[in-house]
Amino acid sequence: MYNKKAVMIGIVILVVLLSSPFWVGLFGTDYKETGVVKPNQEACVENAAFMRAQHMRLLNEWRDQALRNENRTYVAENGKKWEISLQNTCMKCHTNYDGFCQKCHLSNSVSPYCWTCHIIPTEGK
Amino acid sequence: MLESLLVVLLIGAVAWIGSCIGLTAVFGILLPYVAVSVFIVGLVRRMIYWAKSPVPFAIPTTGGQERSLDFIKQEKFDCPDTKFGVVIRMILEVCLFRSLFRNTQACSFENDPVNGGPRVVYYSSKWLWVFSLLFHYCFLIVFLRHFRFFIEPVPCCISVIEAVDGFLQIGSPRFFLTGGLLLVALVFLLCRRIFNERIRYISLANDYFPLWLLIGIVVSGICLRYFDKAEIAQVKIFIMGLTHFSPVISGLDLNGMFIVHLSLVSTLLIYFPFSKLVHMPGIFFSPTRNLPTNTREVRHVNPWNPPKQFFTYPEYEDTYRDAMAQAGLPLEKQPDKKS
Structure with a gap:
């Protein structure tokens, strides 16, 4: 093998870099569950699967409807009418900001810009 | 070209069907582990193979004036004659793709007024350089962004990358510029092969396949983020299980598109060491890039030459002294004179 020293250093650097997804986790903790604290109410605006996947889109549409189209009524899939309002509708049940929103957002590095306008709920702190 | 697209679509379809009929463990656990092993072992094997190959000639490519007389200015980084210069050239090559920057395109004119006949003009062509640079850096950033799934808690450097990447604040989830630009760059690189007839003539399946595969990965990734959304908390639990070698699959709700994305990435990893994509480590082994241009000062000995049997002049004289003396030739x- 020619240039043995340089090649070996190169191979070591390459293997360390390429296997980084496997060892980088050792610097943190394990992640086995989301630890979300669910609110007591039975049903959300839409069903749970939709809300899990699409809540950000729904919130975005609600913002556009309320602020740009002055439409404050949302008709859900099952025909139920909801008032379009983060403060009065969403956060009526989802009061626990740290236990609900932040649980998934923090660990998945999601930083929504809801709170550049809205006040972060503190739940009476 | 279409065959490569069909192969990629077929891989995607197989993964999709697999996830539908309950083979998620095969495509989600077995395949990624196999892929990563093949990827790393394959690359190391390839590097050792290259390191064992002798370089018979000194063939550094020159991009400027080599070191000559003192009053002639040397291009220190385009035509280096020292190890330090070579390192600088290599860094510039890897980080800025300097040799692509020199890309030219030949245009022929049938009846050129300057020549009064046919004429060939070599125009500087920077598009390949721009879009390959765009592609590689976007890919790097997209790869780094994925580290939010590999570590808990997410380090702030990843969040900073995401904040910069999504600074336009379009939509929710926020649109990441690099994801879109990556697709734009790939589509350019593909169109270049399809619409430039000279490049289409020399393009083969192993040129089209990686492009279609990467487009497949990017499109499925974009789809997962903006359209057919994966639940990223579940994805993170799944990925952390994989990287901690204790994969969990039961009780997780992974959608088909995620399995397609993962399978396409696994395909890329398996394909990587056996394709032209190994230019990643290969660039460091290129004799045209890693040899200094000192061919006039240092003799490059071909390492596979057999050991040379030298016959020096004193030995020659020792052998033929008497005959030379008889012929009256001058001797050292x-x-x-015994006899």
Whole structure:
């Protein structure tokens, strides 16, 4: 093998870099569950699967409807009418900001810009 | 070209069907582990193979004036004659793709007024350089962004990358610029092969397949983020299970598109060491890039030459001294006059 020293250093650097997804986790903790604290109410605006996947889109549409189209009524899939309002509708049940929103957002590095306008709920702190 | 697209679509379809009929463990656990092993072992094997190959000639490519007389200015980084210069050239090559920057395109004119006949003009062509640079850096950033799934808690450097990447604040989830630009760059690189007839003539399946595969990965990734959304908390639990070698699959709700994305990435990893994509480590082994241009000062000995049997002049004289003396040839040492 020619240039043995340089090649070996190169191979070591390459293997360390390429296997980084496997060892980088050792610097943190394990992640086995989301630890979300669910609110007591039975049903959300839409069903749970939709809300899990699409809540950000729904919130975005609600913002556009309320602020740009002055439409404050949302008709859900099952025909139920909801008032379009983060403060009065969403956060009526989802009061626990740290236990609900932040649980998934923090660990998945999601930083929504809801709170550049809205006040972060503190739940009476 | 279409065959490569069909192969990629077929891989995607197989993964999709697999996830539908309950083979998620095969495509989600077995395949990624196999892929990563093949990827790393394959690359190391390839690097050792290259390191064992002798370089018979000194063939550095020159991009400027080589070191000559003192009053002639040397291009220190385009035509380096020292190890330090070579390192700088390599860094510039890897980080800025300097040799692509020199890309030219030949245009022929049938009836050119300047020549009064046919004429060939070599125009500087920077598009390949721009879009390959765009592609590689976007890919790097997209790869780094994925580290939010590999570590808990997410380090702030990843969040900073995401904040910069999504600074336009379009939509929710926020649109990441690099994801879109990556697709734009790939589509350019593909169109270049399809619409430029000279490049289409020399393009083969192993040129089209990686492009379609990467487009497949990017499109499925974009789809997962903006359209057919994966639940990223579940994805993170799944990925952390994989990287901690204790995969969990039961109780997780992974959608088909995620399995397609993962399978396409696994395909890329398996394909990587056996394709032209190994230019990643290969660039460091290129004799045209890693040899200094000192061919006039240092003799490059071909390592596979057999050991040379030298016959020096003193040995020659020792062998033929008497005959040379008889013929009256001049000698360094006269023969012993005993007889």
